[in-house]
Amino acid sequence: MKKHIISILLLLSSIYLFADESLFHKANKEYEKGNYETAIDIYKELIKMDNISSELYYNLGNSYYKIENWAESIWCYEKSLKIKYDNKTIENLNIAKSKIKNRINPLPKTFYKKWWDKVINLLHIKKWQIITILSLWLTVSFNIVTNLKRKKSKKYLFIVLYSICIILIIISQQSYNNFIKKEAIIFSSSLPVNSEPTKNINNKKLFNLSLGTKVEVIKTKKDWIYIKLNDGRKGWIKENDVKRLN
Missing domain, CATH: 2.30.30.40 (SH3 Domains)
Structure with missing residues (x-):
């Protein structure tokens, strides 16, 4: 009986995912035809169904841009970047921002701050966290093995690994702070x-x-x-x- 229930649930979830995928392709087709309002309605329906992705918000932003709704397009591009950092999304976001009257000019950044921001934005927060955890695990494992074998010659390698872990922890924390910023x-x-x-x-x-x-x-x-x-x-x-x- 349990096997039948599991099979039914898997079948229903597959149908649900297929329906979402079908709707997404339908919205994309409407966009390609120039039916931007229709595409927007379908994309928004997918969001209501919690079928959220960076690609969905990116396409929705493009649709709003086509009908010259700058605020909505900017909001969608920003939402897309919250999920996944992407250069194409950044490019479209900047184009949409160029339509704003009386734009706010940010405070000038130092070379170090610009470089640091680029490093933070290389990966999404989840990827930084995974890399950090793996690095910590590798460093701890290496330290345990080195101590067991009493190999003092590996001391400098451990220091390097430990330093990398510290840097990755700082990057992950900064990425997290940016992510939760209201x-x-x-x-x-x-x-x-x-x-x-x-x-x-x-x-x-x-x-x-x-x-x-x-x-x-x-x-x-x-x-x-x-x-x-x-x-x-x-x-x-x-x-x-x-x-x-x-």
Whole structure:
């Protein structure tokens, strides 16, 4: 009886996966035909079914870009990058960002910071974690074997392996910090950023943000969020004026 139940469950899961794959190909076909609105509806249906992938968000971003919905396309590309870092997605994201009026220029980075960011973005967080765990296992195993055989000549190799592990742990931690960073995309045109989370007379408008701008969410207070821009400026905006990335 149990075997029959397992067989039925496997069959149903196979049918479900096949249906998802079929829908994804259908959406891609609609995109190729230029039916971008139809493709968007199908991609969104797949997201509701929890069939989420970097490719799905990437294609959805392309569809929104074609109908000139810059904010949605930017949001989708950013979601895709949260799942998998990809140069093509970065390229399309930058093209979509170029459509934003009054873009925020980030603070200049040092050569070291640029190089470090490139290293962090070489792999997704999960891959960095796997490599780090394997390196730790290799280093510990090597140390145990070396101690058992009393081979002091291998001491320097152990130091090298240990140093690599430390570097990988730092990279994995930074990758994790980037992954869990709370971010959002502005979905309101010319959004005022305020000094306080209130509408009273003491509240001052600090500056405006354009549609499609990415912000970091520092904290929340009722229906307000305190945000930080990549140029260092901070302020309060309404929660319903953004779409969160995580």
